[in-house]
Amino acid sequence: MRILKFGGTSVAGPVRLRQVAGIVAAAVRRHEVAVVASAQAGVTDALVAAVDRRERAGLVEHLAARHLRGIEALGGPQAAAAAEAVRDRLTTLEALLGAEPANGEHAAWRDAVLATGERLSVHLVAAALAAVGLRARAVDAAELIVTDSGFGNANAQPAATRERALAWKGAWPDGTVPVITGFVGADPQGRTTTLGRGGSDTSAAVLGAALGARRIEIWTDVEGVLTAPPRIVPNAVPLPTLSFGVAREVALLGGKVLHPRTMEPAEAAGIPIVVRSTFAPQQPGTVVGPADRRTAHARVVTGLDGVALLSVPAHGWWSGGFGTPASRLQEAGITVLGFSRDEPSRVTVAVPQGETERAADLLAPDTDAASRVDRRADCCLVAVVGDGIAAGWRAEASLGDLLDRLHLPVVAVLRRSSPDAVVAVLRGHFLRRAIKALHGAVIAADRLSRLERTTHPSSPRSWGETRLAWQGGRP
Ligand code: ASP
Numbered sequence: 001m002r003i004l005k006f007g008g009t010s011v012a013g014p015v016r017l018r019q020v021a022g023i024v025a026a027a028v029r030r031h032e033v034a035v036v037a038s039a040q041a042g043v044t045d046a047l048v049a050a051v052d053r054r055e056r057a058g059l060v061e062h063l064a065a066r067h068l069r070g071i072e073a074l075g076g077p078q079a080a081a082a083a084e085a086v087r088d089r090l091t092t093l094e095a096l097l098g099a100e101p102a103n104g105e106h107a108a109w110r111d112a113v114l115a116t117g118e119r120l121s122v123h124l125v126a127a128a129l130a131a132v133g134l135r136a137r138a139v140d141a142a143e144l145i146v147t148d149s150g151f152g153n154a155n156a157q158p159a160a161t162r163e164r165a166l167a168w169k170g171a172w173p174d175g176t177v178p179v180i181t182g183f184v185g186a187d188p189q190g191r192t193t194t195l196g197r198g199g200s201d202t203s204a205a206v207l208g209a210a211l212g213a214r215r216i217e218i219w220t221d222v223e224g225v226l227t228a229p230p231r232i233v234p235n236a237v238p239l240p241t242l243s244f245g246v247a248r249e250v251a252l253l254g255g256k257v258l259h260p261r262t263m264e265p266a267e268a269a270g271i272p273i274v275v276r277s278t279f280a281p282q283q284p285g286t287v288v289g290p291a292d293r294r295t296a297h298a299r300v301v302t303g304l305d306g307v308a309l310l311s312v313p314a315h316g317w318w319s320g321g322f323g324t325p326a327s328r329l330q331e332a333g334i335t336v337l338g339f340s341r342d343e344p345s346r347v348t349v350a351v352p353q354g355e356t357e358r359a360a361d362l363l364a365p366d367t368d369a370a371s372r373v374d375r376r377a378d379c380c381l382v383a384v385v386g387d388g389i390a391a392g393w394r395a396e397a398s399l400g401d402l403l404d405r406l407h408l409p410v411v412a413v414l415r416r417s418s419p420d421a422v423v424a425v426l427r428g429h430f431l432r433r434a435i436k437a438l439h440g441a442v443i444a445a446d447r448l449s450r451l452e453r454t455t456h457p458s459s460p461r462s463w464g465e466t467r468l469a470w471q472g473g474r475p
């Protein structure tokens with residue numbers, strides 16, 4: 001079986017949906033297929049605005065017009081049934097919006113509203129498949145994916161999900177393509193949950209693992225995982241292969257292609273993830289799999305804004321039995337974007353800016369020390385990601401030197417708990433410049449020098465080499 005997951009832009013309207021139908025039709029000729037679909041682009045954002053900012057005027061009408069018009073344009077034998085399902089779902093949404101509960105129930109209610117986008121889009125996708133002659137039916141993943149009750153960012157429970165999913169599959173008619181809602185699950189009490197923004201990728205991986213898929217295909221609007229964000233580096237190129245570890249680091253450090261939690265279930269089940277473009281299906285895309293020789297040279301420069309740097313005197317930490325500062329923050333659910341390892345006198349960590357105060361409290365072993373937490377807000381973070389790139393002890397020093405030479409004002413160079421990434425914190429407005437410059441120095445130069453060596457084996461060893469000792473000294 002193959003899982004084919006289509007993102008929000010891939011299902012955004014009838015033109016795209018016909019492309020999706022073509023891709024699914026081709027896959028169905030050779031494989032058993034399950035489709036996972038995101039909400040149409042922009043719909044989840046509108047639902048978030050409706051619940052968090054009470055921007056509700058015209059929402060239901062807008063969603064009705066958009067989805068019903070799409071179904072009409074697609075036509076086909078399932079159009080009438082799809083339109084009816086969409087109307088039903090919007091009636092439910094209207095009732096939900098009119099019954100906003102008080103505190104205790106609010107998080108569950110919010111997820112029930114947010115799940116509406118996928119619960120609408122699957123009917124369009126199924127109608128699009130039927131319109132090209134496939135048998136297809138919408139499926140609500142609340143029936144298949146069992147999660148904890150972490151509303152807004154729920155975690156799938158693999159064993160319970162597997163049991164549910166296999167029972168469902170046993171009863172599913174052969175030859176009908178299921179079109180399953182991404183992003184959505186249900187907790188053991190049956191309450192709707194969502195897996196976090198962008199979580200449809202994770203749905204695909206969780207379902208792939210539960211159903212024993214051979215391959216998980218993520219169909220999106222870029223041609224794979226690129227060497228840098230294309231909006232910042234127009235000449236970034238897609239990588240043919242990538243290790244699970246590198247893909248996870250890229251996702252955690254600002255890469256938008258895959259949701260960070262996608263890799264874990266796929267890696268645990270040994271299922272490759274293939275990232276491909278719905279708009280350029282002739283391109284091979286990126287295969288994410290185990291680290292090996294083919295992935296050894298795959299490198300990505302990425303980064304993110306809105307980062308805070310905190311530093312505290314190291315004194316007390318190593319003897320206080322708190323574990324490491326990074327693990328303390330992580331246990332409290334704070335994403336640690338980077339940390340210093342070897343500094344003798346101070347401990348430095350980078351966290352998302354919104355977590356600054358909470359992190360500062362946790363880092364100060366006593367109230368007295370709280371005042372001694374240095375904070376630096378409005379930073380950005382750039383990352384160089386590649387297999388084993390940070391394994392050598394010189395990784396941080398070399399990245400620092402390189403950024404100095406590129407005239408970028410580095411605030412700190414930090415490690416990750418993974419050996420596959422090294423990160424630097426800079427003042428906020430340097431993000432684009434830093435990504436561009438690092439991509440030029442690390443990736444473009446490295447690619448060029450490898451090309452030179454293949455075409456002129458006797459040419460001197462690369463500009464890359466001396467500049468980039470921290471790549472592990474690879475020729
Ligand atoms: N529709 C959800 C979101 O916009 C999930 C997804 O698209 O992956 O976050």
Ligand code: MG
Pocket residue numbers: 007198201256257258259
């Ligand atoms: Mg996405």
